[in-house]
Amino acid sequence: MLNTLAALRRRAALLILAGVPGLAACTPATGTPLPTDLPPPPPVATEAEAAPPTAAGEADTPAPPEPAGTEASESAASPVAGDDAPVGATATFTNTQLGYAVDHPADWFVQDDGQTVMLTSFDMATAAAGDVPTDQTKIDIMALSGFPLDLDARVAQIEAEAGAGVETETLALPGGERAVWLRFTGTMAGDTAVVVTILGDELYQLQAYGNPEPLKDIALTLRAAATEGAAAP
Numbered sequence: 086m087l088n089t090l091a092a093l094r095r096r097a098a099l100l101i102l103a104g105v106p107g108l109a110a111c112t113p114a115t116g117t118p119l120p121t122d123l124p125p126p127p128p129v130a131t132e133a134e135a136a137p138p139t140a141a142g143e144a145d146t147p148a149p150p151e152p153a154g155t156e157a158s159e160s161a162a163s164p165v166a167g168d169d170a171p172v173g174a175t176a177t178f179t180n181t182q183l184g185y186a187v188d189h190p191a192d193w194f195v196q197d198d199g200q201t202v203m204l205t206s207f208d209m210a211t212a213a214a215g216d217v218p219t220d221q222t223k224i225d226i227m228a229l230s231g232f233p234l235d236l237d238a239r240v241a242q243i244e245a246e247a248g249a250g251v252e253t254e255t256l257a258l259p260g261g262e263r264a265v266w267l268r269f270t271g272t273m274a275g276d277t278a279v280v281v282t283i284l285g286d287e288l289y290q291l292q293a294y295g296n297p298e299p300l301k302d303i304a305l306t307l308r309a310a311a312t313e314g315a316a317a318p
Contacts, residue, residue: 175306178202181313183228185284188306190299202226204303206296217295219275224300229288239281239288240265247271256301258282259308266301280304 174191180202189195189204196203203209204224205217217223232239244251247269256264264282271277278297281290284307291307293300 178204179310181311183287184310184312185287185289186306186308186310187226187303189224189303200227206299219295222296222299223294224291224303225294226289226291229290232288234283234286234288236263236265236281236283236288239290240267243267243279243281254301256280256282256305258284258305260284264304264307266304268297280307282307284309 175188176191176193177186177188178195179186180197187204190206192206194203194205194208196205196209202225204226205222207218207221209223212218229239240253244253244267247267251267251269253268254266256266258264262282262284264280266278266280268276268278275294276297278293278300279290280292280300281288282304283289289307291300291304
């Protein structure tokens with residue numbers, strides 16, 4: 086009896102498998118490893134590969150812009166000749182007694198004896214007394230306290246003393262004050278230049294010796310400043 090029941094069960098199981106086509110074929114045998122020699126998936130196309138080819142006559146995609154500041158850095162590092170040379174670092178001298186400030190090249194020397202401020206492109210301690218090399222510059226800044234506050238009168242006096250061949254130019258200072266630049270060849274100073282102006286209640290004169298070329302640019306930075314002990318604005 087038991088043998089008959091077992092036989093019937095085996096027969097029913099076979100009929101179930103036979104009644105579902107493909108079930109036996111889709112069920113892998115226990116312990117059978119999956120195939121490992123399948124080809125890998127195709128690589129994902131990059132943006133350039135995925136983009137359609139450019140049609141004839143169409144402009145190519147523009148290159149991305151360079152990082153900001155690259156061009157400026159390269160230009161600053163490149164040597165530039167002549168008048169296009171970049172301006173170097175500057176420093177500011179402030180006279181708190183008279184109340185003015187002026188910028189000058191940072192590597193220049195400054196001496197203040199209480200009456201005259203001397204800006205020099207060289208160390209005066211290494212030069213002969215009173216000698217200014219023609220390739221160097223010395224600029225004296227002084228307040229002409231004994232002169233009337235008349236800019237035109239002072240300009241006329243300088244022109245009369247210099248004689249013929251005086252070159253003049255009117256300048257505007259940072260505060261809007263009028264200044265006059267004069268260049269001439271003096272019997273004592275050689276090739277020289279002078280700038281005169283009025284700041285506040287003082288008549289100022291700046292005079293260059295040696296190479297007078299830097300005077301105009303330096304004079305254009307002359308401006309009023311707070312005097313010693315004055316309240317801050």
